[in-house]
Amino acid sequence: MRRKRKWDREDDDPAAGLLNLFDIWLVFAVSLLLAALTYSQAARPDSATPVKNPGEPDMEIVNKQGQEIETLRMTDRQLTGEGQKLGTAYRLKSGKVVYVPETGKK
Template sequence: MRRARKWDREDDDPAAGLLNLFDIWLVFAVSLLLAMLTYYRLPELVTSTGEVTIVKNPGEPDMEVIHKKGQEVETLKMSDQKLSGEGQRLGTAYRLKSGKVVYVPEGKK
């Protein structure tokens, strides 16, 4: 009678170890995605009740402002067009030495 050796078994699948690696990589990818969302403090992007505003390329000619409130997403793109018309002055904006812009609304009259 012959002894069965480890490499003589026919029921072992050589790709079985790869399936376990696939499961591990899938869990790693999902956890990496969740970690990135929490790092950028943007869990509001995934929820239906969150409100978030994102500015892409600030100060550049192709700047975009993306505003999400609930399920509604609004995208505003910058343009070089000048607008004219009648309106009401709402306040004054000041640029500080640090480069930040502060808006001061006018009081009601």
């Protein structure tokens, strides 16, 4: 009769398979947590431009680039200077503004 060695023994523990499942679920939970954190960082934009009171005399445009915030306010002042015409803007009946750049051909 042959003697059984310790590496010849079969594993009679019925919970051994559950431990492997626990390891798999633990890896799954950690990867799900990392995916959620990555998504929350990607969903937060570095730049944003909300408009307060659009079309009103006290309209403000808030421009955010990273940590820097710039506020632009409407004014009745007219600017003068030299420049070049870049195109034409049209307001549609729906209220949308369409910009048509010049092609450069004359």
